[in-house]
Amino acid sequence: MSIGILTSGGDCPGLNAVIRGAVIKGDRIHQVEFLGIRDGWRGLIEDDIVPLPRRDVRGISRAGGTILGTSRTNPFENGGAQRIREVMEARGMTGLIAIGGEGTLTAARRLADEGIPVVGVPKTIDNDLSATDYTFGFDTAVSVATESIDRLRTTAESHHRCMVVEVMGRHVGWIALHAGIAAGAHAILIPEVEVSIEQICGWAEDARDRGRAPVVVVAEGFVPSGEEQLHAPRGLDAFGRPRLGGIGERLAPQIEQATGIETRSATLGHLQRGGVPSAYDRVLATRFGTAAVDAVIEKRWGTMVSLIGTDIELVDLHSATTVLKTVPQERWDEAAILFG
Amino acid sequence: MSIGILTSGGDCPGLNAVIRGAVIKGDRIHQVEFLGIRDGWRGLIEDDIVPLPRRDVRGISRAGGTILGTSRTNPFENGGAQRIREVMEARGMTGLIAIGGEGTLTAARRLADEGIPVVGVPKTIDNDLSATDYTFGFDTAVSVATESIDRLRTTAESHHRCMVVEVMGRHVGWIALHAGIAAGAHAILIPEVEVSIEQICGWAEDARDRGRAPVVVVAEGFVPSGEEQLHAPRGLDAFGRPRLGGIGERLAPQIEQATGIETRSATLGHLQRGGVPSAYDRVLATRFGTAAVDAVIEKRWGTMVSLIGTDIELVDLHSATTVLKTVPQERWDEAAILFG
Amino acid sequence: MSIGILTSGGDCPGLNAVIRGAVIKGDRIHQVEFLGIRDGWRGLIEDDIVPLPRRDVRGISRAGGTILGTSRTNPFENGGAQRIREVMEARGMTGLIAIGGEGTLTAARRLADEGIPVVGVPKTIDNDLSATDYTFGFDTAVSVATESIDRLRTTAESHHRCMVVEVMGRHVGWIALHAGIAAGAHAILIPEVEVSIEQICGWAEDARDRGRAPVVVVAEGFVPSGEEQLHAPRGLDAFGRPRLGGIGERLAPQIEQATGIETRSATLGHLQRGGVPSAYDRVLATRFGTAAVDAVIEKRWGTMVSLIGTDIELVDLHSATTVLKTVPQERWDEAAILFG
Amino acid sequence: MSIGILTSGGDCPGLNAVIRGAVIKGDRIHQVEFLGIRDGWRGLIEDDIVPLPRRDVRGISRAGGTILGTSRTNPFENGGAQRIREVMEARGMTGLIAIGGEGTLTAARRLADEGIPVVGVPKTIDNDLSATDYTFGFDTAVSVATESIDRLRTTAESHHRCMVVEVMGRHVGWIALHAGIAAGAHAILIPEVEVSIEQICGWAEDARDRGRAPVVVVAEGFVPSGEEQLHAPRGLDAFGRPRLGGIGERLAPQIEQATGIETRSATLGHLQRGGVPSAYDRVLATRFGTAAVDAVIEKRWGTMVSLIGTDIELVDLHSATTVLKTVPQERWDEAAILFG
Known part of the structure; x- marks a missing residue:
């Protein structure tokens, strides 16, 4: 059994900590192997995939960017669920962890709807994803x-x-x-x-x-x-x-x-x-990574890991990707007292 | 009308941002004046108190420590509620903001029980206070x-x-x-x-x-x-x-x-x-400071400001100071997967 | 006896450490008072000058920018040596420390030629001043x-x-x-x-x-x-x-x-x-400041403090301001080996 | 032709930048190969040596410590010049770069006296080496x-x-x-x-x-x-x-x-x-590394690279290792003015 993992969209401090957390927990608790998909959906569509053993994630949580590379490739313009199913089957990939922002998670949701066994990890510098209090980066x-x-x-x-x-x-x-x-x-x-x-x-x-x-x-x-x-x-x-x-x-x-x-x-x-992720982001990203591999093992397809208060929970990708999390007027008003 | 403010116990990055947030909001929204109490409860007992106009809090949220000074003086060993009431009345102080950890907040709770108009702001490097998800520092x-x-x-x-x-x-x-x-x-x-x-x-x-x-x-x-x-x-x-x-x-x-x-x-x-507080701590401390002065204006004596998820709320000092927030076994287990 | 001090041209990390070094050494060793000239030559021409006692330079070496303010005012377009001599005499200012880059030091040199008792401190982010190995910033x-x-x-x-x-x-x-x-x-x-x-x-x-x-x-x-x-x-x-x-x-x-x-x-x-100056810049700037006040006491008008190897020396402002220190071809060649 | 390189004694920020500078310049300018000696003199005595191609030094100048490892092994207690000569000959190593502090450089000097083709690079956190204005770290x-x-x-x-x-x-x-x-x-x-x-x-x-x-x-x-x-x-x-x-x-x-x-x-x-070396240390260490490989090519055995003012020069290891560079009384006096 092996799990594929990809990072997609703009890079973000903490991506490597997610990857490391997932790979180590997979290796030590669930005895699953990981396959590293290069440059987001592009690598999955084009079958640009490498083994990702534990030793390759050594020490990476302190490094910015993503060791897997990333791109803005849209899977639905390049073969969609059918092509992805082919590659996953050929590789013996029984689950997929997709780390990305609103676009990536929307694609993941649509792929899950079409039967692809995928779990999402939210990533956004902008903090614009509803259904999670914060994301790393x-x-x-x-x-x-x-x-x-x-x-x-x-x-x-x-x-x-x-x-x-x-x-x-x-x-x-x-x-x-x-x-x-x-x-x-x-x-x-x-x-x-x-x-x-x-x-x-x-x-x-x-x-x-x-x-x-x-x-x-x-x-x-x-x-x-x-x-x-x-x-x-x-x-x-x-x-x-x-x-x-x-x-x-x-x-x-x-x-x-x-x-x-x-x-x-x-x-x-x-x-x-x-650059180097903050301690806060490294902790959150590591927790997301270990929770994501658990979700894969439990076959919670179509869900996304999420921070609620201080807990990591799984939420439905549908609810997570439909509403942009904007700054409420009262949060701005609270700050505006200090202006001028 | 004037409000007293003190910092007590070990120092902590973010104390100055609380003070600044409270003073500016008091000045601009509620038209109240602040009195700075020196070195925690000591200054209140000994009437070591200075005016704290807005210009004195200029730029301080970036500075570690506390401009008011701090000490570990216990008010109940030095005159207690009666002495504090005397000083507050003599100074025309109609409310008090006490910023501190478990000891300080327990004293504040007991003073509130004895009729002192006090609101708490939780402060702990250790993150050991229940009733708030996190505190600054x-x-x-x-x-x-x-x-x-x-x-x-x-x-x-x-x-x-x-x-x-x-x-x-x-x-x-x-x-x-x-x-x-x-x-x-x-x-x-x-x-x-x-x-x-x-x-x-x-x-x-x-x-x-x-x-x-x-x-x-x-x-x-x-x-x-x-x-x-x-x-x-x-x-x-x-x-x-x-x-x-x-x-x-x-x-x-x-x-x-x-x-x-x-x-x-x-x-x-x-x-x-x-040293310099992190951005996270400055934001949280500023929000705590502005919320604390609101609580004073609303006479919410015996409460404490608190972070729940992403919201600032008021909680009762009784519930806030009775349980030490320890690390749950499952949080340690989650991390222990990565050991060795 | 009092010494005027000004910062002129673009700001630079370390200016405050120069000011602090000069003021403390003047206070403790030479028993001279300092006058702070606001916004470079502008303050000197317009007599915008304040006493600068030791307590006002407390802790400033860790702060970026300059507590005196700065401007790009050219003294020769605004009254020149004559106006400066008037203001200095009226203020009882028997010496002047001018901290600045190529433009400021050229002005200082010309003023010294016209009899103004001035000593220079070199300041340049760009490291383009000959006659000093490095400058702070x-x-x-x-x-x-x-x-x-x-x-x-x-x-x-x-x-x-x-x-x-x-x-x-x-x-x-x-x-x-x-x-x-x-x-x-x-x-x-x-x-x-x-x-x-x-x-x-x-x-x-x-x-x-x-x-x-x-x-x-x-x-x-x-x-x-x-x-x-x-x-x-x-x-x-x-x-x-x-x-x-x-x-x-x-x-x-x-x-x-x-x-x-x-x-x-x-x-x-x-x-x-x-922002906060590096430790290197704070040390160099402090040494420049204490050396500059010595030069004033010794009436070494028309000179500039300078770093040669690890020593602080005085050099003539004429030699210091005539040649731009460019990167020698061999230094670039040395680096170019690593290109590509 | 190949050159051996080792780091010996306490670790120091900048060691990796020396290694990278030497390896890249060797590769691109002199077409020589490098051999990485593990853990200082220990690796040379025990023939624990690996090829060190250019790709292995990629990006390392930003990393603290030393990729080669280090130890406090004294070569003269473990076979001395004779053993080292044997290993170097067996490996086809025609020159050696030894990076270390007073002890390492003294050993290098003695080895050079006994005919070992070695060039030194000074390394000391403490800045206690005479014959160089500063060292990295x-x-x-x-x-x-x-x-x-x-x-x-x-x-x-x-x-x-x-x-x-x-x-x-x-x-x-x-x-x-x-x-x-x-x-x-x-x-x-x-x-x-x-x-x-x-x-x-x-x-x-x-x-x-x-x-x-x-x-x-x-x-x-x-x-x-x-x-x-x-x-x-x-x-x-x-x-x-x-x-x-x-x-x-x-x-x-x-x-x-x-x-x-x-x-x-x-x-x-x-x-x-x-930890991460400062920019100053990375520049100095890189310059030392590229200069050291030049010294090897020129067979300047028994010398050490050195910073004099802003120039990199070669000095004799004898003169470099006999005098401890202490703080002169006048430098302390200069600082003592600010005490109290």
């Missing part, structure tokens, strides 16, 4: 963003500037909310809450008037209320293609023009998703 | 311990040694459990679970036989099953007083003697409780 | 850049991408050279050395062929040999002004197009100049 | 010590305690000096400088009187002037052997008793020598 991303804002703030204060820091979060503002609270931001801007340029400038001016260098944390998916032509190109890139500046880059000159405060922007980008 | 302690073990491991591997790392946890093993999982320890020893020297040596030998340098993480309160004369002095200190070596220091030579593996120990000690 | 910048590249690399490897990381260095490539060596880059591109797009792509392909995710570190001032229209605008910014993309942003699509390797870029920007 | 040790003191200080301040921090340095005080300056210690105690308990207590009281929590940094080899019975046992260890407490542990109660300030001690121990 989010804590590391918040930590990196917070440390970066701590650094950027000292320059802003020395030069009496306003600093706009753009963090990840295309659809939800969890990283901005947590990093903004942790770093003591004077404004936190997230896709879920309408805020106008005038309000942002008001907070910046209040902070300035109290002698502070205003720090504005903005999620990449935020749009100022009333902003027109959001998606209009901001110029051309090196190949003459329309280029869309990030929201941080667009906000900074508007704040400077309206308030007279010299304003700079910084975009943290991929820094938030790479 | 724990995440920072686990992070520091994990980073330290990561460092110590490289030396152990280069020299083919076993490394015993003693972390905090006199009565409960949460720090050892989490840091041990995060750092990939080959054995985790906690006060809650009986383990013999033979088992420990077995795990060390298994790790060695797989080519690893065994890493043993031990909570300071762990006692090997069957160990005699635990509390027997191990020599005399500089003043000729009996000196009790730590458990890490005592285990190392026993492992070396039994297994033949050269073994060293390291005791992390106060490193785990000082 | 550079080590922190290299450390931050190295940690960032370590993080970015894991994502590149998981996705089999090439990552182009743009670091500071408009005229010299020291940060790129050191961070690139430390992080194991597959190419290091600096303003001092001609490299063509073809060579860069060759290194990326070599790395890819060995199974690596190519990492290219580029100083912001690098120009590929033969690149035309370097300064041509790459589009319009939020206000319709021509927008010049950074070199990292411009290189990435060229590498992707030529090699077929998916390529992303990251620009570290201000992250490199803020 | 020292910067990482100072960084870790400084961060640790920063952490410990917050607890000391919250509790109004004195904190004694013991750092490495049995014979020289470089780590204590640099970490003490960087962390703003109120006293720095090193083996090279006589200081009495009375002076130490005086500094602690001065700091306390200014409202600070006194921080005392002490090198493990420091002895208070006039202390009697330094080497007297302080009790018995777990096996009934005499136990010698560290200097930090011995100083703390003496300071507490004499000053009345509650005092704690912390011993950083192995934390200072493990």
Whole structure:
């Protein structure tokens, strides 16, 4: 009996700890072998699969990224359940652990519906999956963003500037909310809450008037209320293609023009998703990995491991992938007390 | 109207973020003034109290320790509720926020029973308080311990040694459990679970036989099953007083003697409780601080703020202080799969 | 007798340690008082000056930025030596310590030529000052850049991408050279050395062929040999002004197009100049500060403190400000062995 | 033609970067193969040697410790030059790179005198080697010590305690000096400088009187002037052997008793020598590695690579190993201005 394991979608600190947890528990408790599927669904479709013995997962929980590689290949555009069933049977693979975000888990759910024996492990930097309190990767991303804002703030204060820091979060503002609270931001801007340029400038001016260098944390998916032509190109890139500046880059000159405060922007980008995982993420990911192999052994196909309070539970992939977990208004209001 | 605030017991990363959150929310939403009580209950008994305006909490959430100072003074040995009532009345203090661990919260509960208008904020590095999923300080302690073990491991591997790392946890093993999982320890020893020297040596030998340098993480309160004369002095200190070596220091030579593996120990000690709080702890502490001032405004005397899942709730101090939150056997079992 | 002290130009980790070192040594050894000049030359010209007693420098060596503030005001456009002499006399300021980079030190030299009693302290993130082996700030910048590249690399490897990381260095490539060596880059591109797009792509392909995710570190001032229209605008910014993309942003699509390797870029920007200074920078800055106050006491006007080997020496500001310290070809060749 | 490489003595951050630098330069420039000798001189004497191709050094410069392993085996007690010559000839090893501290380099010198073709690379956490300005490992040790003191200080301040921090340095005080300056210690105690308990207590009281929590940094080899019975046992260890407490542990109660300030001690121990090397150490170690292989190719037997200012040079092993580099009195005096 052997179990396949794959990581799919954007990489995330903690993926390796999931893999290690699953492989060691499989080896020691259930006497099952693991097969490592390379680059997500691509490796499964193309039968790019290698044995994954225990010695190959030695020490990897401290490493960022994924030793299996990842890709954004969609299995349903490349043979779907039928092709996957063929490869799994040819390999003697009696179960599959798919680690990924909303897209990956939706694919896993659909494959489970079509009879593929699959269990999901949720992965998202953005913390946007409902049905789990948190996922690994989010804590590391918040930590990196917070440390970066701590650094950027000292320059802003020395030069009496306003600093706009753009963090990840295309659809939800969890990283901005947590990093903004942790770093003591004077404004936190997230896709879920309408805020106008005038309000942002008001907070910046209040902070300035109290002698502070205003720090504005903005999620990449935020749009100022009333902003027109959001998606209009901001110029051309090196190949003459329309280029869309990030929201941080667009906000900074508007704040400077309206308030007279010299304003700079910084975009943290991929820094938030790479590198050594935080202790929190390593623990959660290890627990997810060991729970996932148990779910496979118990043939709980179509479920996903999940953190509820301090417990690891199994939830149905259907319920887990239908609702985006956005920041509730009251969580933002709670933080907004500290703005300005 | 003014609110007093104090920090009591051992210091903890995040105390300043609680203070800042409470003061800013009090200032901006409730228009109340804060009085800073110096060094825990001592300052309240001795009327060592200073105004705490908003500008004094500027930027402090990034700083470890407590700007108010702390002590282990027991209010009931120094005048009790009557003296506290006198000082509070003289100062016009209509409510009190007491931030502390099990001892502090038990005193707060007893004072509330005697009519003192007090609200608690739980603080424990050790994560040993029931009625809250986590408290601030724990995440920072686990992070520091994990980073330290990561460092110590490289030396152990280069020299083919076993490394015993003693972390905090006199009565409960949460720090050892989490840091041990995060750092990939080959054995985790906690006060809650009986383990013999033979088992420990077995795990060390298994790790060695797989080519690893065994890493043993031990909570300071762990006692090997069957160990005699635990509390027997191990020599005399500089003043000729009996000196009790730590458990890490005592285990190392026993492992070396039994297994033949050269073994060293390291005791992390106060490193785990000082310094810049993690982003996780800053967020939780800020939320606790703003929720505590709300509780005071609503006169929810005798309650404590608490984290349940992802929500901040108020719980009764009676229920919060009667049960020590120990590591359940199943959580240790879950980790023990990875040992050896 | 009192000494004025100012920080001018871009901020830099270690400025506060210089200030603290100078003030404490002045207080304890020479019994002189310090005056803090706000925002560089601006504060001196405008007489924006405050007493700087020892208690105000308590604990600041661990903080990034500068407690005095900084600006890019040019003293010669605002009254020059005459105005400065007036303010210094009115304040009873018998000596001046000017901490800054090439521009500040050139101004200080010219002021010294005109009779102003001034001593310089070199400050540059970029390490571009001749007459000193290193200055504070550079080590922190290299450390931050190295940690960032370590993080970015894991994502590149998981996705089999090439990552182009743009670091500071408009005229010299020291940060790129050191961070690139430390992080194991597959190419290091600096303003001092001609490299063509073809060579860069060759290194990326070599790395890819060995199974690596190519990492290219580029100083912001690098120009590929033969690149035309370097300064041509790459589009319009939020206000319709021509927008010049950074070199990292411009290189990435060229590498992707030529090699077929998916390529992303990251620009570290201000992250490199803020935050807690490294231990190395705190030591060097403290030594510079204490040496600078000695130079003032000895009336060594027109000199600058400098690190030669492991010693602090005084050098003439004339010799210190005339030659830009570029990366010698042999230092780049030494590193280039590791490329590809 | 092949070159052997070994690491000997205590491990040190940067060893792997030396190995990687040497192997890659050997592979790409000189077309020589490397043989990895396991556990220092032991592996050479016992012929425990493996091929070390380029792919085996991939990415290792970021890892602490040494992939080759290390030991404290003395070659002259195990066959000496004759045995080494036999093994080298049998393996076709035409040159040897020995990376180690004073003991290793002295052995290398003696072997070179007896005709063994060996080049040395200096390695010392303690910075105690003359003939080189710095070696790799020292910067990482100072960084870790400084961060640790920063952490410990917050607890000391919250509790109004004195904190004694013991750092490495049995014979020289470089780590204590640099970490003490960087962390703003109120006293720095090193083996090279006589200081009495009375002076130490005086500094602690001065700091306390200014409202600070006194921080005392002490090198493990420091002895208070006039202390009697330094080497007297302080009790018995777990096996009934005499136990010698560290200097930090011995100083703390003496300071507490004499000053009345509650005092704690912390011993950083192995934390200072493990883990991810600093960027500074990675650069220096890489440069040492590439220079060492050049020295082998040029048959510069009996020399050692060395940092002089910013240059890498070759020095004679005789001159390099005869003088211990101690902290000069003037460097300590320079720092002592900041005490108290």
